[in-house]
Amino acid sequence: MFVVQTVSDGSHSENDDSRLVQQSLQGDTQSFRSLYRRHQQRVRAILYQLCDGSVLDDLVQEVFLRAWRGLPKFRQSAKFSTWLYRIAWNVAADYRQAAAKGRSQLQRLTTHTSTQQDAPDVMHLHYQDLVQRGLEHLSFDHRTVLVLHDLEEVPQKDIAEILEIPLGTVKSRLFHARAAMRQFLETEGVQL
Amino acid sequence: MNSFPEDDHHLTNFLQQNCPTVPPAAADLENRILAVIDDTPQAIGLSEPLIAQRSRPSRRVAWLLPSAIAAGFVATIVGYQAWIPRQQPTDAELAELETFIESTWQGNLAEQPPSETEELLPLTDEPPVN
Known part of the structure; x- marks a missing residue:
């Protein structure tokens, strides 16, 4: 049975986040643990799709460590998730920059294709690989x-x-990203 | 005003259905992170943007330093020329110079042959009168 990643429904109450942030600011690490549990899956997915799996746990740890350190500077009027994703994006950008400079010698892990499926659907795996390569094909x-x-x-x-x-820049980038991804998929024989 | 289409359902659905599966976290990752956090104090007022801002004054100093050196160099040269008076020739030197000019001037005229003097006459279309 193939495991399909579930996308978070975004139903986390901002009030709950705000309360947990307040308690974390008072040193309550269990409240921060709750924040971690609420958001780690999405942070993990973003990091994986922007970087790679070989250092994913380390990157996730770095995001939440930066969040813990920077919590006193978090504006309570802002959404915690938005602020957290900003940190995740920064961590991903830093990692990619370091990797590009050759400071990190990385090898891609392919465990996700061999450990998570009992009866892998070959075409699905092929499409997953295409999407992964298509993402790598895009600019950061x-x-x-x-x-x-x-x-x-x-x-x-x-x-x-x-x-x-x-x-407007978000819309523009999304338009061009989709066009590039669609073109990549078409050259790989996928007609949408 | 927006010239970009909002939705591309076919592509979006394809991407979501075939999104690369995220590898599972290590079993002890949550406890590992919390253990690190337990030992890490929350930094007061040390978010990344502020750190970046703090680095800006040092950049200013880095730009000011070569500018100050260049300005000092120019000021030294200008000051030197302004404060050091130019040496005036003495009366003896002036007399010697005058004598030299007179002697060389006369020598030039005296050594010039008459034929060459004639060759320097202005050219005209009229033939020379002999």
């Missing part, structure tokens, strides 16, 4: 917007806030 800016909007279903307004860019 286009990839980020496509991942956040089309895969993680983050609203465009929130993406503009996360990336600190105008809403």
